[in-house]
Amino acid sequence: MPVDYFSFFGLPRKLNLDIATLERGFYAMSRKLHPDLYAGRDSREQSWSLEQSSRLNDAYRILKDPIRRTEYLLKLEGVELEGQSKAGTEEARKTGEKKQIVPPDLLEEVFELNMQIEELRANKKMGEEDTSLIQELQQHKQALEQKVNDLFEELKRYWTEWDSAEESGNDVLRKSARDKMVDLLNRRSYIRNLVRDVNEVLGF
Amino acid sequence: MAVSDRIVGIDLGTTNSLVAFMQGESPVIIPGEDGANLVPSVVALDESDKVIVGNAARKYLIETPNRSVYSIKRLMGRGVEDIQEELKLFPFRLGEDLQTEEVLRIKLGKKTFTPPEISAFILRQLKHNADRFFGSPVTKAVITVPAYFNDAQRQATKDAGRIAGLEVVRLVNEPTAASLAYGLDKKQNGIVAVYDFGGGTFDISILRLHDGIFEVIATNGDTHLGGDDIDNLVIRIALDDVRGDLGIDFSRNGEVVAAIRKAVIEAKIALSSQQSAKLDIELPEGKRYQREITREQFEQLAAPVIDRTVAPCKQVLKDANLRPEQIDEVVLVGGSTRIPSVRILVERLFDRKPHTDVNPDEVVALGAAVQANILSGRSDATQDMLLLDVTPLSLGIEVAGGVTDKIILRNSTIPASATQHYTTQVDGQTNVAIHVLQGERELAKDCRSLARFDLKGVPPMTAGMPRIEVKFLIDANGILHVTAREQRSGKEAEIEVQPSYGLTDEQVESMILDSFDQAEEDLRQRQLIEARNEAQTILAALEKGKNSAAWDELTRDERQRVEELERVLRSSEKSDDYAEIRKAIDALNQGTMRLAELMMDSAVARALKGKSMDGADMGKGPEPPHPISKAEFE
Numbered sequence: 040m041p042v043d044y045f046s047f048f049g050l051p052r053k054l055n056l057d058i059a060t061l062e063r064g065f066y067a068m069s070r071k072l073h074p075d076l077y078a079g080r081d082s083r084e085q086s087w088s089l090e091q092s093s094r095l096n097d098a099y100r101i102l103k104d105p106i107r108r109t110e111y112l113l114k115l116e117g118v119e120l121e122g123q124s125k126a127g128t129e130e131a132r133k134t135g136e137k138k139q140i141v142p143p144d145l146l147e148e149v150f151e152l153n154m155q156i157e158e159l160r161a162n163k164k165m166g167e168e169d170t171s172l173i174q175e176l177q178q179h180k181q182a183l184e185q186k187v188n189d190l191f192e193e194l195k196r197y198w199t200e201w202d203s204a205e206e207s208g209n210d211v212l213r214k215s216a217r218d219k220m221v222d223l224l225n226r227r228s229y230i231r232n233l234v235r236d237v238n239e240v241l242g243f
Numbered sequence: 244m245a246v247s248d249r250i251v252g253i254d255l256g257t258t259n260s261l262v263a264f265m266q267g268e269s270p271v272i273i274p275g276e277d278g279a280n281l282v283p284s285v286v287a288l289d290e291s292d293k294v295i296v297g298n299a300a301r302k303y304l305i306e307t308p309n310r311s312v313y314s315i316k317r318l319m320g321r322g323v324e325d326i327q328e329e330l331k332l333f334p335f336r337l338g339e340d341l342q343t344e345e346v347l348r349i350k351l352g353k354k355t356f357t358p359p360e361i362s363a364f365i366l367r368q369l370k371h372n373a374d375r376f377f378g379s380p381v382t383k384a385v386i387t388v389p390a391y392f393n394d395a396q397r398q399a400t401k402d403a404g405r406i407a408g409l410e411v412v413r414l415v416n417e418p419t420a421a422s423l424a425y426g427l428d429k430k431q432n433g434i435v436a437v438y439d440f441g442g443g444t445f446d447i448s449i450l451r452l453h454d455g456i457f458e459v460i461a462t463n464g465d466t467h468l469g470g471d472d473i474d475n476l477v478i479r480i481a482l483d484d485v486r487g488d489l490g491i492d493f494s495r496n497g498e499v500v501a502a503i504r505k506a507v508i509e510a511k512i513a514l515s516s517q518q519s520a521k522l523d524i525e526l527p528e529g530k531r532y533q534r535e536i537t538r539e540q541f542e543q544l545a546a547p548v549i550d551r552t553v554a555p556c557k558q559v560l561k562d563a564n565l566r567p568e569q570i571d572e573v574v575l576v577g578g579s580t581r582i583p584s585v586r587i588l589v590e591r592l593f594d595r596k597p598h599t600d601v602n603p604d605e606v607v608a609l610g611a612a613v614q615a616n617i618l619s620g621r622s623d624a625t626q627d628m629l630l631l632d633v634t635p636l637s638l639g640i641e642v643a644g645g646v647t648d649k650i651i652l653r654n655s656t657i658p659a660s661a662t663q664h665y666t667t668q669v670d671g672q673t674n675v676a677i678h679v680l681q682g683e684r685e686l687a688k689d690c691r692s693l694a695r696f697d698l699k700g701v702p703p704m705t706a707g708m709p710r711i712e713v714k715f716l717i718d719a720n721g722i723l724h725v726t727a728r729e730q731r732s733g734k735e736a737e738i739e740v741q742p743s744y745g746l747t748d749e750q751v752e753s754m755i756l757d758s759f760d761q762a763e764e765d766l767r768q769r770q771l772i773e774a775r776n777e778a779q780t781i782l783a784a785l786e787k788g789k790n791s792a793a794w795d796e797l798t799r800d801e802r803q804r805v806e807e808l809e810r811v812l813r814s815s816e817k818s819d820d821y822a823e824i825r826k827a828i829d830a831l832n833q834g835t836m837r838l839a840e841l842m843m844d845s846a847v848a849r850a851l852k853g854k855s856m857d858g859a860d861m862g863k864g865p866e867p868p869h870p871i872s873k874a875e876f877e
Contacts, residue, residue, distance in 0.1 A: 066456055070629055074658065074719040078412055078618035079248065093658035093716055100655055 043115055044098035052112060053205055054198035058103060065099045106227075109194065109220055112201075118221050120228075145230070152179050152233060156240050163240075173241065180237045183230050190227045194220065250383040250412055250619045251373050252420075252611025255362060255400065257316040257443030257469060258578065260284050261608035262369040262384075268624040270424060270612035272605055273376045275368075281604060282372070286364045287311035288352045296368040305505065308334060308497030310352040314471055315365075317443050318347055318358040319403075320396035320745065329467070332475045334497055344692075346746055359403040359746060360754055366407035378773075380766055384409045385615040387607050389444040390416035391464030391635045393681050394693045394723050395745055401722070402746050406754045412618050414720040417441075418448035419459055419632050420610030421576040425601055426452050427613055427624060433571035434460075436559075438589050438597065439607075440552060441577035443469040447556050449563045449570070455627030461562035461654045462635050463555035470511070470579040473545045477507045477536075480544070481522060485532050499526060514538045515581045542584040549585055556592050562654055573597040576606055631656050634717050641678035641687040650715060653683065660716040671703040675711060679723065694745075696725055702732045767821070774824040778816045781828060785809060785835065793841035801837065808834045 045052050048064050070076075072095055077088040101107045110120055155176055162169050197219045204212035252263045252270070259281040263272045272280040277298055287295045287303035288310045295303065303311040317329055323341045330337070338348030338355040348355040366386075373381040386409075388400050397414055404411035418437035425435070432453050439446040446464035450457055481503045486492050493499040502524050510520035519537045526532055560567065573593045579585060580603050589597045617625045633654045639647035640663065650661035665675050675698040682690030701709050710730040717723055728735050746754075785805070788794060794802070812827040 066453070069456070069631060073629060073631070075413075075614075075617055075629060079620060089658055089716070089718060092719075093660040096656040096659050097661075100659075 044101055044111060047094065047098045048102065050102075051205065052115065053202040054109060054112060055195075055202050056102065056108065061099070061103055065095065068095050105191070105194075106224070109198070110224065113217065113221060113224070116217055118217065120221065120224055145226075148179075148182075149233065152176075152237070155179070156236060159240050176237055176241060180234060180241075183234050183237070187227060187230055187234070190223055190230075194223055194227075197223065248383075248619050249377065249381055250385060250615035251369075251381050252608055252613070252615045253366065253369055253384050253386045254417070254420075254608035254611055255316070255366065255386055255388075255403070256284055256607075257314050257441055257471065258284055259442070259604065260365050260369055261605060262373050263605075263608040263612035264373070265612050265616035265622065265625075268622060269427075270609040270616075272608060273373050275372045276375070282365065282368055283313075284315065284365050285311065285313045286315070286351070286361050288354065292352065292354065294364050296364050305498060305501045307352075308501045309336060309350075312349055312351060312361060314443055315349070315358050315361045317467060317471070318349070319362065320358075320393065320399035321347065323347060333471075334500065346750075357746065357754075359399050359751075360406055362400070362403035363406035363754075366403055366409060370407060370409060374766065382408070382410055383412050383615075383619075385413045385415055385611045385618065386411055387415050387417045387420045387611050388721075389441075389464060389466050390418050390439075390446040390448050390459075390462040391444070391466050392416075392721070393466075393636055393691050394721070395691070396466065397720060397722050398745050401720070402751050405751055408755070411720075413614060414722070415611055415614050415630070416446070416448065416459075416462065416632055416635075416721075417444075417607045418446045418462070418576060419450070419457065419630060420608075420614060421574060421601070421606045422448070422450050422452070422457055422610065423613040423628065423630065424606045424610035425574050425598075426457060427628070434565065434569060436570045436573045436593060437576055438552070438556070438573060438580065439464075439576040440579040440585060441469050442579070443467065443471050445469060445552050445555065445577075447552070447559045449559055449565065456629050456631060458631040458656075459633045459654075460565075461559045462633060463559040463562070464635070465551065465555060468548070468551050469577075472548045473511065473579070473582075474504060474507050476544055476548065477511070477541070478503050481507065481524070481532065481534065484534060485526065488532070489526075489530060493526070496527075499524075503532075510536055511541070512581075514541050515583060538583070542582075545582065545584065549582070549588060552585075552588070553592065567592065567594045570595070574601060574606075575599055576601070576603050578604055632719070632721070633657060634659060634721055636681045636691075637683055638693075638715060638717065638723065639680045639682070639687075639690060641680060645687045647680050647682070647685060647687050647690050651717060655717075657717050657721060658719055660714060663713050663715070665698070665709075665711040665713060666707050667701065667704070667709050668706055670706050672706065673701045673703055674699055675701060677713065677725075679715070679725070693723060696727075698727050700734065701729055702734060704731070770821040771819060771824075774821040774828070775816060778812055778824055778828055781831060782809070782812065782816075785831070788835065788838050788842060791842055793838055796841050797838060805831075805834050805838065 043052075048061065050056070050061075069092070072088055072092040074085065074088045074092060077085050080088075101111050113120060155172060159169065159172055159176065162172070197216050200212065201216040201220070204210075204216055249264070251273070254261045254263075261272055261280060261282065263270050265271075274280050275282055275297065279298060282297040283301055285297065285300040285304060287300040287307070289295050289303070300311060304313060312335065314333060317333065318326060318335065322344050323337065324343055326335075326347070329335065336350040338350055341347060346357050348357055349361060366384075370381055370384075384404060386400055386404055388397055392400070400414060401411045418439040421437050421439060422435055425437075433451075435450050435452060437446070437448045437450070439448070444464065444466050445468040446462065448462040449460045451460055452458075478500065482492070482494050482500070493503075503522075506522045506524050510522055513520040514536070517538070519535055522532065522534045522536060524532045570593050573589060573595060575586070575589065575597045580589075580597075586597060586599070613625060613628070614630065616622055617628055617630070621628075634651065634657050635653060637649045637653045638651040638661070639649040642648045650663060651659050665677070667675065677696040677698065678687065679693045679696060680687055680690035681693050684690050696713075698711060698713070701711060708731065711727055712730050713725060713727045715723060715725055726735075797805070808827070808831040812824070812831050815823045815827040818824065
């Protein structure tokens with residue numbers, strides 16, 4: 040098993056991360072590993088460079104993105120997050136897997152939203168345009184997007200919990216921070232799928 | 244630098260192609276024999292089926308349109324079903340019985356060629372120009388491609404290089420190459436947008452320049468959008484005009500269409516600096532078509548084409564997560580950016596005056612030369628330069644229900660990789676098929692099919708037991724590589740690739756052989772002639788030297804040695820081995836060093852210290868460019 044992305048950059052498995060430092064590291068390592076520097080070498084060295092630089096780029100891409108960084112760390116911790124893809128969502132909805140359970144605080148909202156989406160779809164089929172319904176949906180969408188932003192702020196608090204647990208080696212706190220993040224990311228992906236549904240029916 | 248390490252930069256364009264290299268600290272274009280920097284991307288067969296390329300081929304477009312082809316780049320890496328639009332607008336003549344997903348074949352006279360072969364003819368002309376310039380063969384090149392080219396189009400370009408006898412050390416995206424040439428000059432940090440609107444393709448790239456690192460943040464484009472499309476609109480109007488006036492439809496008459504096209508292009512170019520231009524075209528039976536076209540009319544006509552560049556520009560800003568005012572510079576590349584309304588559009592989109600002091604026709608080739616220099620070990624000018632490019636399109640695989648599962652997202656820095664796990668569905672199953680796609684759409688059928696991979700030799704196990712790890716890797720050329728391993732047995736699975744719309748390795752090999760014999764023979768012949776000419780020159784010079792007073796100043800030993808070397812050259816000159824002749828020339832040159840010195844008065848001798856016979860007053864060896872045979876291939 041090759042080293043994980045954190046170790047690749049010589050970083051501890053912490054989630055609060057200084058992006059400027061990460062970027063400097065990325066540029067410095069690019070100057071050592073990029074295939075351009077191995078164009079005149081033998082094929083063994085070239086494939087080494089290809090392997091290493093693709094790993095560097097993959098690692099940088101994941102670590103610099105806050106959500107992907109969190110997901111990656113959770114994966115390293117053995118957590119399987121639910122798929123964010125449309126296909127994944129639909130599959131889960133069809134089979135009724137427990138992971139797609141509506142977050143309890145959203146139950147009422149989601150119920151209403153799905154009704155509206157269905158109504159709009161039906162209207163469209165009839166060739167009608169209900170502007171007030173569209174407006175309501177747009178407001179819903181804005182509220183959901185606000186929720187996604189709020190969740191991100193909440194996530195950052197768990198990062199700090201995780202980081203200090205990681206530092207102190209407290210497994211209980213570690214596990215608690217981990218579970219909170221898993222729950223949050225699942226809620227987040229649920230909401231994002233909803234936004235996607237709304238966008239689709241609104242024709243974005 | 245060893246000759247074999249020399250790498251040239253090539254811009255293989257839709258309309259024009261160029262070759263450049265780094266001379267000292269700055270890139271320069273290598274001109275052709277006619278002195279022109281641009282080699283029109285036109286290929287024709289003459290009466291004796293000899294391949295003619297470039298300026299010399301242009302007259303065939305009008306005289307024998309069915310034996311000539313232009314804008315072949317539009318067909319690179321494409322299948323017969325996705326060029327139907329192109330076929331309506333361009334006089335491409337397809338070979339018969341083409342199958343779906345098969346590589347295209349284009350008819351020139353009675354022969355047929357694939358698009359990579361036709362591109363290879365252009366590349367070979369450029370290689371020829373470079374060989375001639377350096378006086379020795381060039382074997383390695385960096386070739387530019389539109390940033391938005393997909394895997395199949397890139398692979399086809401690489402194949403073209405191989406067929407032309409060039410090792411393609413790297414494919415570089417055109418706007419990125421342009422930024423290298425631009426950034427080499429400016430040496431400043433900031434965010435640069437490159438708007439590259441050429442003859443057949445459009446790209447928009449946003450880069451961050453940071454202490455010599457050129458990091459592409461996002462790219463977008465359309466590989467079938469360019470000046471060609473504007474020409475076609477004007478040609479259509481001229482044809483309709485003629486039909487209205489004379490009642491004759493010439494749209495099926497290749498000669499007339501080609502003549503109109505030539506006049507339209509000239510008028511388009513004129514309208515970038517004038518307010519009006521005239522179309523004046525001779526038609527069959529002594530008829531004539533004349534029409535005045537104003538810039539305003541032209542721009543109105545071209546607007547729908549030019550406006551198609553807006554959506555990619557907006558998307559690239561969105562992908563880069565930048566607002567127009569965060570862009571520090573906008574650089575214009577490609578001939579179509581000379582159109583005044585294009586410049587106005589760019590100014591509006593990015594809210595600033597675009598940078599216009601680079602030559603939009605040459606900057607891509609110059610940038611390719613900079614990248615070639617970086618790859619061949621750098622010079623002072625490129626010491627700190629490093630290019631970090633991205634893949635323009637997401638890579639995905641087809642999963643249940645015909646849905647695309649994206650595994651490498653667009654605008655990921657390359658090289659990039661992704662790993663996927665597969666298993667079997669039936670007990671004892673030993674093959675697994677993987678369908679690789681490129682594109683942004685949800686459904687597999689809306690994405691570009693790149694290839695179908697067949698994993699073979701999976702050890703027979705209960706269904707679901709094998710765990711096959713497949714690694715997808717996009718290299719620095721933007722080309723996909725796939726490897727697979729069955730993890731329970733540790734066995735490397737064998738992968739059979741069926742590239743969609745591409746040539747197989749065997750096909751490319753045979754094309755190299757077909758054409759190479761010719762090219763190699765051409766080169767060998769030329770080198771032999773050059774070596775013999777040089778031998779003649781030095782022998783004549785020696786004759787002169789022997790009759791001078793200096794000859795008697797040499798010792799007897801020295802004279803004997805020179806005469807021995809002379810005998811060797813005279814006999815090797817008759818052989819067909821140019822290397823042997825060269826060796827003898829060099830030996831005689833060395834051996835006559837002192838004679839040459841003695842022949843000159845002391846002042847000249849000092850100035851020429853170290854020079855040998857052919858540096859003295861007795862004629863000199865040819866310097867590049869050599870006066871050699873015409874740039875044509877058979």
